[in-house]
Amino acid sequence: MDRLAKLSDLLIAENASQNLVAKATIPIVWQRHIADSAQLLELVPATQAPWLDLGSGAGFPGLVIAAMRPDLEVILVESRKRRVDWLERAREGLALENCRVAGCRLEDVERFDAGTISARAFAPLDRLLGLAARFSTKTTDWVLPKGRSAAQEVQGLPKNRRKMFHVEQSQTDPDAGVVVGRGQWSAKP
Numbered sequence: 001m002d003r004l005a006k007l008s009d010l011l012i013a014e015n016a017s018q019n020l021v022a023k024a025t026i027p028i029v030w031q032r033h034i035a036d037s038a039q040l041l042e043l044v045p046a047t048q049a050p051w052l053d054l055g056s057g058a059g060f061p062g063l064v065i066a067a068m069r070p071d072l073e074v075i076l077v078e079s080r081k082r083r084v085d086w087l088e089r090a091r092e093g094l095a096l097e098n099c100r101v102a103g104c105r106l107e108d109v110e111r112f113d114a115g116t117i118s119a120r121a122f123a124p125l126d127r128l129l130g131l132a133a134r135f136s137t138k139t140t141d142w143v144l145p146k147g148r149s150a151a152q153e154v155q156g157l158p159k160n161r162r163k164m165f166h167v168e169q170s171q172t173d174p175d176a177g178v179v180v181g182r183g184q185w186s187a188k189p
Ligand SMILES: C[S@@+](CC[C@H](N)C(=O)[O-])C[C@H]1O[C@@H](n2cnc3c(N)ncnc32)[C@H](O)[C@@H]1O
Pocket: 054, 055, 056, 057, 058, 059, 060, 061, 077, 078, 079, 080, 083, 104, 105, 106, 107, 119, 120, 121, 122
């Protein structure tokens, strides 16, 4: 809780100089960003490392996961320089030794086997899966907060391949869903 409180303070201070999160969400930063990220841990109870967070931006959910689970290796991928600098500062400020920032495009990250893959507000589901496919294995867990379009995005996947995913209702927004699944996604059908 101390680490999460510090993350909230750091984020609010940083948001005054760069637009990390919508200003309207600052008064509800705990519910809208921190709890929204933390709930993902309940959806993958036997959490596997390394946890790969795509397009971490302000640090959600990756920084929250790293702060709550110091035993897990967490890798944050973010391409925008100012956001990479923020993530590095936050990581240092929170003394998250289990967390690493890959400051480049996901397409340029060297391949490794990810235990868990998360992505919040990163890309449409089919594109996200295509980009992340090479990091997945038969046992990779996917936890993808997708807002109100979650079910529709899963339905949009090829019929024979969508069965590895299902949608869980978000605990922080009853209208939103989290796409959850396990397995290897192949970039080619
Ligand atoms: C809308 S923000 C979401 C940030 C964070 N996940 C959240 O929910 O607050 C999407 C982030 O993904 C990053 N991004 C987009 N495409 C990327 C790519 N191909 N590789 C790495 N980062 C990317 C953007 O720079 C941006 O910071």
